[in-house]
Amino acid sequence: MTTAELAALSPLVATALTALVAMLLAAFRRNHRLVFWVCQLGLLAALAAVHACAPGAGTSVVGAPAAPLLRIDNFFVFFATLFLLLAMAVAVMLAQYFRRRPECRDGAEEAYILLVVAALGALVLAAADHFASLFIGVELMGLASIVLVAWPSGAARDMDRLQGRSLEAGLRYLILSAAASALLLFGIAILYLQSGSLAFAAIPPRQGDYLILLGTGLFLAGMAFKLSVVPFHLWTADVYQGAPTPVTALIATLTKGALIAVLLRFLAAMPPVQTQAALPALVVLASLSMVVGNLLALRQENIKRLLAYSSIAHMGYLLVPVMAAGSGQLSAQAVAFYVAAYTITTLGAFSVVNGVSEGAGSDGYQVSRYRGLLWRAPWLGASFMLILLSLAGIPLTLGFVGKFYIFAAGADARLWLPVAMVVVGSVIGLYYYLRIILAMAQSPEGGEETPGGWRERWLSYGLTALLVVLGIYPAPLVDWLPVL
Amino acid sequence: MDVYAISQGQLWSFAIYAGAVFLLVGAMLAVGRLAGQRRHEKATDEPFESGIVSVGDARLRLSVSYFVVAILFVIFDLEVIFLYAWAVAFVDVGLAGFIGALVFIGVLLAALAYEWRVGAVDWGPRQRSLHEREDR
C-alpha cells in the first residue's frame, strides 16, 4: 500500500477511527453530549480529509490494479462530501430528538456511533468498484440502520406503543433486508461464476449469456429492495413510520443516495451489452415506482408514511438518469445533482417533522397536526411549504432544477417512456404535496402549541435557505458535479 | 450440471424435472383433499405431537445475554478465521500485512473493551447494565 493510497483512504480511516474513539469513550465515560461532539468533529475531519487528500482530476485506485476494491475519484469526492454533511445534519437531528424525548436518551451515545458507522458504509459504497466492497458497504450501512430503526425499544425503560412499533419496524427491516441481501449475494455469486472476478468491469461482454443475465437480475432485485423500488417497496412505509424521525431521515437519504451512487457506477462499468440487457427491468421498476409511489401517497394521512411513499416515487425518478448511465456524462451529473437536491429537501422535510411531530403524542404524525402551521409558526410553515414545493419540483427550488436534469438526461438517452412517467408522477405528486400546504394554510384550530424554538429549527431554516438559494442560482452546485 | 448447458438454452431436462415436482406435490395434496374425510371437532386444531398434549407456549423469551454471548462468540470465531489466513500468508504480506492485522486486532480489542464496560460479559442472574451501577 503506497502513501498516496493511504492518503486517498484517509476519509474512510478518519470515519472509522471516529466510530472507534466514540465507542471507547462511550464505554468509559457516558456523556451523550461529548460523544455527539466527538462524532461531529470526526466527521468534520473526514470531510477535511476528503478535500485535502482528494486526487485532483485523476482517479486513485485502491486495491489490485486489475480489480480495484475502491476507486477514489471526483465522483467519490462529491458523494463523500454529501454523505458526511448529511450524517452531520442527522446527528444534529438526533440531538434535537433526544432533547425532545428524554425517555429515549438512554444509550444516545450508541446512536451517534451507529450513525458514524452508517456513514462509513456510505463512503465505502461511494468508492466501491468491486462486489466485495459493495457488499461490505451495503451491510455496514444496512446493519447500522437496522439497529437505529429499532432504537427507542432498545434504550427506553418504559415500552409504549411507539416503541413496540419501532421494534416491529426494525425486525421487519432486518428480516426482509436479509432476504434481499441473499438475493444480492446470489446474484454476485453467479456473476463471479461467469467472470472469475468480483470487479464490476470484469463482467464479460457476452450477449445472451443466461447466467450473467440471471446474476444481473438477482443483483438488481437486491438493490431494488434496498432502494425500496416497486414492487419491493412494501416494507418502506412501515419502517419509515416506526423509526425515530432522524433515523427515518437517515434511511431516506443516506441509504438511498449511497446505493444509487454505487448502482450508477456498476451500470457505467458494466459492458454496454449487459447494461442494455438490464434496461427493460430498470424501465419497468422505475415507471412502477413513480406511479405506485405517488398513488400510495395520494390519500395518506400519516406524514411519515406519506414521505415514505414520496421517497419511493423519487427513487423512480432517480432511476431514469441511472439507466442512462451508458450514454454519456449527463447521466452522472443528473444523478449527482438529483441526489444532492433530494437529500437536502428530504432532510429538510424530516427535520421539520422532527420538530413538529416528535413527542406530540400518538396523533403527532397526522397531517391534521400541520393544520394552520403557517399561522401558528409562520417561519417554520413557510419553510416546510418551500420544502414541499421543492419535493414537488416547482420552479425556483432545488427540486425543480433536479427534475430538469432528469428530463435532460432522460431525453438525451431517448428514454421516452420513463420521462413520460416522470411527468405523470409529478402531476400526481403535486396533489398530495399541495394537500399538506393547504392544511398548513387553513386557520388553526387553536390550543395547539408548536413546540420548539430557534434551537430546534435552525437546521430546517438552513436547509430551506440552501434549497431556495441553490434553486435560484444552482451554478455553484453545477460547477461541482462530478464526471464518471 | 454443466453450466454451459444451461446457458446454451438446453433447459428441457430441468424444466421437465421442475414440472414433475410441482405435479407430484399438487397431486398428493389434491388426493388428500378429495379422498380424505373432513371433520371438525374440538381436538382438530390442537397441536399434535406423538399423542401427547403439548405443554406451555412455543414463544419462549430468551435472555438477552444469550444473544450477547452468541455475538461475542461469532466475533472471536471470525477473528480466528482472519488470523489463520494472515498466518498462512505471513511472509508474503510482510510489514503491511502485520500492520493490517494489528489494526484488525486493535479494533476487536476496542469492541471487547466496550462490551465489557457496558456489561455484556457480566452474565448471570445478577446482570446489571452500566447505568444501573452508576445509579446506585
Add this chain to the structure above:
Amino acid sequence: MAGALIGIPLLPLLGSALLLLAGKRLGERGSAAVGVGSVLLAALLTAWVIAGFVAGGEPYTVTLGQWFSVAGLTVTPGLHFDGLAAVMTGVITGVGLLIHWYSAAYMAGEEGYSRYFGYLNLFVAAMLVLVLADNFLLLYLGWEGVGLCSYLLIGFWYREPANGYAARKAFVVTRVGDVALAVALFMLVGQFGTLHIETVVDRAWQQTPGTHWLALLLLIGAVGKSAQLPLQTWLPDAMAGPTPVSALIHAATMVTAGVYLIARSHELFLMAPPVMDLVALVGGLTLFLAACSALVQTDLKRILAYSTISQIGYMFFALGTGAFSAAVFHLMTHAFFKALLFLAAGQVILSLHHEQDIRRMGGLARPMPFSLACFAIGGAALAALPLTAGFYSKDAILMNGYALAGGTPAWFLALAGALVTALYSARMVLRVFFGEAVTRPDPDRRPALVVPLAVLSVLSLAGALIPRPLGDFFADLGRGGVPETVHIAVLAMPWLGLAMGLGFWRYGGAVRDRWQDSALAAWWRRGWGFDTAYQWLLIRPFIGLARANRDDIADGLTAAVTASGRAANAGLSALQNGRIRWYAAFIAAGAILTIALVGR
C-alpha cells in the same frame, strides 16, 4: 398643431386618471373643476385645431409610433384630422363641455361625485380616440372604451339592482355588434394586410369578393352601438343612468358612433350596394318602429330614448341612400336638440323630485317657463318644424334620400316617421307642460343648469348655420330630380303631425284613452315585443343550457382521473397489510419479474 391634436383626447384622459385615482381628496369642487376643466381645455384646443384646419384645409395625420408588429401586421396608430373628424370632435367636445357643466350642478351631493366625472371624462377621451383614430384597431380601442364607460355610467347608481341589470344588458347586447366589428377587423387584416383606415378605404375600390361581407359585419357593429334594429333593445333600459349621461352618451355622441363608422368607411359600403340598401332599410324600419314606441311611452326618458333610436334610424336611412353629408348634418343637429331635450327633462325630473312618469306631470308651463321654452325649441327641432336646425337636416335627409334612391319602402317609412315624430313631440310637450297640474314642482334655477340649456337652445335653432368643413370628403353621387309633390309632402308631414297632436289633445280625450289602453299600444310600449322575443328565443334556451351543464360535463373527464387515482390508491394501500410473509412474497415476485425482464 400635431401636439394640439394629441392633446384633445389626452386632456380628458388625464382628467379621468386624476379623478379616479385621487377623486376622494379633490372633493366636489375640485372634482368638478378637474372634470369640467379638462373638457373645457379639450374644447378650446379643438376649436383652435378646427380653425387651423379650416384655414389650411388639408387633412393630416399624427403618428403615435409603432404599437406592435406581428406576423406581417404592423400597427402604427395615429390620429387623423379631416372634415368628418372636425365635425365629430366639435360635437363631442362642445356638447360634452355643456353637459359636463350641467352635470356639475345636476349631480351635486350625489355619492361618487368624482367617480362620475372620472367616468365621464374617460368617456370623452375614448370617444375622441374613436373619431380621431386613423387605424381600425385604435378605433376599436375607443369603441370598446366608450362601451365600458356606458356600462359604468348606466350602472352608476349600482346599489339599485335594476340599474346593474340595465348596464349588463347594454353591455351584452352591444357586445354582439362588437364581435361582428372584431371579425370585420380580422377580415380586413386578411384581405388588405393592414388596419389603416385610409389605406383600406383606398384599396376598397379594387373590389374584392369579401367586401360585401366586410360591409355587412361593419353594419352589424354599427347597429349594435347605435341601437338599431334588431339590437335596439338596450337603449331604453340604458335610461337607468343619470340624465346627463343619457344626454351625452345615449343621445348625442356614443350611439352615433355607428353612424360615424359607416360614414368613415363609406367607400367600402359603396362597393356593396346590397348592404347599402340594407342600411337604408334598417334605418327606415328602426325610425318608424321606434317612433311608434315613443308615441305610447309614459316615462319621459324612455320617450326620449325611443326618439333617439328613431332619429339615428334617420341617419342610417340617409347613409343607406348615400346621403352621407346629410347623415352627418343630422348627427350634429340631433346632438344639439336631443341633448337639449334630455337636459331640460333632467331639470323637470329634478324639480319633481325624480319623477319621470308623464302621467304625473302636467301644467308645468306656469311654474317652469324656461323649461317649457327649452322643451318647445327641442321638440320643434325634433319634429323638424321650419326655422329650427332639425328642419334643415331632416329635410336634407328626406330630399336627398328621394333624389338618390327614389320612393323606396324605406323612404315612405321615413316620411311616415316624420309625421309620428311630430305627433309624439307634441304629445310630450303638451302632456308635461299643459293641462291640469298633478304635482307641485320645486323649480331649480341654478345658473349651472340654465346656461347650458340656453346655449343648446340657441344651437338647436341656429345650429344649421354652423359650417361643416366636410368639403369633398363624401364623393358626390349623381342625383335625380325631386318632384314638387314630394317636397310638399316632406314639408307638410311635421305640420300634419303637430295638428293631429293638438287635435287629439284638445278634442280627442276619449279616443286617446281608448288608444292608450289598446293592445296595439301596449305592444308598441313594450318596444314591439323585441325583448320578449329575445327572452324566449335566446335567453331562456341559453339559461336552460347553462342549467343542464351546471356540473360541467367536461368535468367528468377530470373527475374520472381523480376517481381512478383514488381507486388505485385504495387498491395499492390494501397491499400494505403489514404481514411479513406477504412482503416477502412480493420480494420473490419482484425478483422473478426483474430476472424475467433482464433475461428477456
